[in-house]
Amino acid sequence: MWYFVSPEIVFGEDAISHLDEICGKRALIVTDNNMVTMGCSEDVKKHLVNAGLECRLFQEVEPEPSLTIVKKGARVARSYRPDWIVGLGGGSVLDAAKAIWVLYERPDIRPEEINPFDSLQLRQKARLITIPTTSGTGSDSNWGLVLTDKTAKRKLGLGSREVHADIAIVDPKFASQMPPQLTADTGMDALTHAIEGYTSGWKNDFSDGLCLKAIQLVFHFLPRAYRNGDDSEAREKMHNAASIAGLGFGNSMASIAHSAGHSLGALFHISHGRAVGIFLPYTIEFAADVSASNYAEIAHLLEINTEENNPVVSLVEAIRNLAQEIDQPIKIKDLGISQSRFEKLLPKLVSYADMDTQTVTASRVPTTEEYERLFRYAYDGKSVDF
Ligand SMILES: [Zn+2]
Structure with a gap:
């Protein structure tokens, strides 16, 4: 039920x-x-x-x-x-x-x-x-x-x-008055909700369509809303996308980009959307095998060219391109967090993420050790290979 x-x-x-x-x-x-x-x-x-x-x-x-x-x-x-x-x-x-x-x-x-x-x-x-x-x-x-x-x-x-x-x-x-940075941060949050909602362990028939529609809207309209805040169509579509994604993931669940993002946000005061957006590509790579068909469906919907790479690799690349198009950081290091500060707080980062409610709903739940590696890879910007 x-x-x-x-x-x-x-x-x-x-x-x-x-x-x-x-x-x-x-x-x-x-x-x-x-x-x-x-x-x-x-x-x-x-x-x-x-x-x-x-x-x-x-x-x-x-x-x-x-x-x-x-x-x-x-x-x-x-x-x-x-x-x-x-x-x-x-x-x-x-x-x-x-x-x-x-x-x-x-x-x-x-x-x-x-x-x-x-x-x-x-x-x-x-x-x-x-x-x-x-x-x-x-x-x-x-x-x-x-x-x-x-x-x-x-x-x-x-x-x-x-x-x-x-x-x-x-x-x-x-x-309509959101400055570009806020448009970008919150837009990445909407995208993360939609992708995690479509791939979490609790995804279901009622939430799937909402998540897919929201992913499509964000990919099409976020760069436009970021570049030109007066683009009323882009603003309206992004506003709808965010609520649709909210409805989608709200009725399935988010996943470990949110667990890791909550943890990073709390310890380093990074905005929610910015933090979860950083982790999205790494956590997709981490779940690449267990959620392969879902990621392939998203890549197909977005008409991403998957001929040269496998669909998950192509999807991750498309998300990184989108993030760069709207000047978002793609690794923790980009946030100006020094290696020593990061290492000092790493045990806490891992333990908070481990205990986060969104961890249990992941399609692949990381062990404590895997969380630590995920954080390190996301710090350096390395593709997840484990
Ligand atoms: Zn969120």
Whole structure:
């Protein structure tokens, strides 16, 4: 038995005006200072007011949201008593909105206790709307969330099938202001979600088509969105791709590019998309034999020339070319991390990746020793041959 979970998704130009029609009394808009400065929160508020709702802002979400900030947001929610929580922002904000919502509904639990096995009985007090402003995370359309334990310097990968939005508003205008670097980082995250979702140990008939479509969209439109942020078609397609990939991998799972990326991101403060994007080619090489036919299907879909090389080699080459086209690093060394610092933290890098929830869903699960080698190969930019 398995499940397919999805919010109602409103997408395309002016999707935000759907908010004019929602029913409710009070909305707590969870966001960050950036969104307030850019006027996005005011825009959202305007539509909620049109629907007759009172609004309050909680704009304190930081990148890599901490346990402390989501507890603070939940306290605000408990005093304001909203019947809608509206997350407006990138992955960090949307993950924080999910956690704030859960803690508002369930003041008796700790954020670390959000897991797929215990029923949360949500939606007694409020429902959730997600409005993504980057095109990568997929948090708007799936039920995962990542919080950071700042004291232990650890990322906590959490999730529950109940923690998905009721409505996701995928309106490209909110992503149109992303600077090129953010477009590239988040775009690589979307690609990693889609490829890992299509090849993880939990892939299934319902998620496969979504993942493939998202891969195709990213390959076609990410370079265009990166080169020209005013390319409205590319922006819209990338915004859709990110949510489609979120839905795809959210209903299968990601894999070890995410485990390794979470670990690297937590220890060296590398953005999520940048970190997972670096590992994607190495982890494909690592799983080349067990997932050969799936990688070949992706290569075929992308019309990659596979006559000279085997399809996995050709696919990896195409991903590296894409990464270089959008000025992404292709090895850890490119991030300016010195060899000595890397070696010093390598045992931690390996142990965090080993314990990450995405490791168990890999089509080929690395041993601790293999993880160490994977990190070393990714540091030097060597093709994985073991
Ligand atoms: Zn990701």
